[in-house]
Amino acid sequence: MIGLEFRFPAGTYHATPWGRHVNEAEVEWPPSPWRLLRSLVAAWHRYHLAPEYPETLLRDTILLLATESPVYALPLAVHAHSRHYMPAHGGTTTLVFDAFLRVARDAVLGVYWPSLSATDEQFDLLSKLAEVLGYLGRAESWVHVQAVRQATQKINCGPAGSQIAEVLSATEDVEPVQILAPVPPQLYAESVLAAPQQAAQGERGRRRGTAVSHLPRDIYEAIQVDTGSLHAEKRNLPVGARWAVYYRPMLHRAAPRTVLFTDDHGAEANVARLALTSRVKPRVEDALDVTEVLHVALVDKCGEGAPLLVTGREEDGSVSERGHEHLFLLPEDADEDGRIDHVVLYARVPFSPEVVRATQQIRRLYTPAWWPGPSREWAVYLEGMFSSASAPDDVTPLMGVSQVWESATPYLHPWHSKRNGRFGPKEQIAKELRLRGLPEPVRIEILEAVEIRGKLVPPHQFRRLRHTKRQHLPDMRGSYWRLEFDTPVHGPIALGSNCHFGMGLFKPVRLKAADRDAGS
Incomplete structure (x- = not known):
């Protein structure tokens, strides 16, 4: 085993996922394998380690780490953000979101490659890179790092298809997330052959023949391509990179100041109100995006034998003819800014215990892999459950x-x-x-x-x-x-x-x- 263990002395971790705008206020968690390898290579260059550790040793070490998808031991983390009005041209200001994860200062983030074994020279290099690595992600994400040969933390995050992911996905408090990872070195040649076509598609029909001026020879070189070059070639992914699905513990989120609670924890409730807490919310015109994905999530949380209240179907699979007794998923634009900020769940009959539990468990909404449009993701927060007969007047205008x-x-x-x-x-x-x-x-x-x-x-x-x-x-x-x-x-x-x-x-x-x- 090879591992790196990170501590965050400032208690925060800042890193914007690939392909996301900073004002979407999303944080890459866990730190992607692609980011980790780039950070190690950058540290070698920044501190001029070539005299003591030749580049051939660095190349071999990076290629070794790229052969296996790491697993993680993630500490408890709370998603939060701050807002800043930054000076702009003409004496104006522009609103910028600084999203981050709050972690305990003594908490440890473990990154482990369980099946890999490093030579003494490779491990010495990793130890030196860990020693000089001052931050991970943005510069304010200070870190203390240590290279290890054995895991000291409990692994709770792994790639889809792995044994740890199968165990995690059977529990209720995990969620899938896409992070950027390197293509295994042995498959890199295939990735290089596909890269010109990928870049040409990014050109949208313009200058297709000149989209690619140079292709890295291997993953080691691909990791060092700067972001400006990728944007100039209009790539939606770096050459040699791939999306990897990981299962991680659900992130905690800073709770809104106003929280609506129910009596008896949802007993006899037939109304629930979910708040969308993501920075970029869907347009009102895209209401079906939210409600369809929410319905998929409810069916998934209910598991096999989801009740009629969710599916609208009888036990034999036939469409119910009971007169709209199943759930209404109603989008709401409470602040009238043209964006959906809430979804109201309403039924003419009280929610069953399965529906109450399923609604309480939903923290994030994802478009499925087969979704025909662009992939979408929203964080949600359950504000409360009520009986329509006794709900406060200001719960939602829709009621x-x-x-x-x-x-x-x-x-x-x-x-x-x-x-x-x-x-x-x-x-x-x-x-x-x-x-x-x-x-x-x-x-x-x-x-x-x-x-x-x-x-x-x-x-x-x-x-x-x-x-x-x-x-x-x-x-x-x-x-x-x-x-x-x-x-x-x-x-x-x-x-x-x-x-x-x-x-x-x-x-x-x-x-x-x-x-x-x-x-x-």
């Missing part, structure tokens, strides 16, 4: 009371219209409300667009069809509506196709006193 409701997402009418034009969207809305036990509106008006981020957004700019199911719906385009009732009506109101995933969602409209008097 509010109003005489007028307007579309927040496109309504997709669920039935085909008649050839003579009858039974169109307006009649179908009225029918759905009757079937839900709600009063029929006194007025139903179509809206051309809804306002999002100060702009009028037509229905076709929303994603309206699910990725997790092939759909051929009576209404593929959608429409917006304004519903006016004779008396105030309680929410939530979500109608039409895909209403359980946030389509056809209505939000309450607060009327001014003059408007109420005019309508009465």
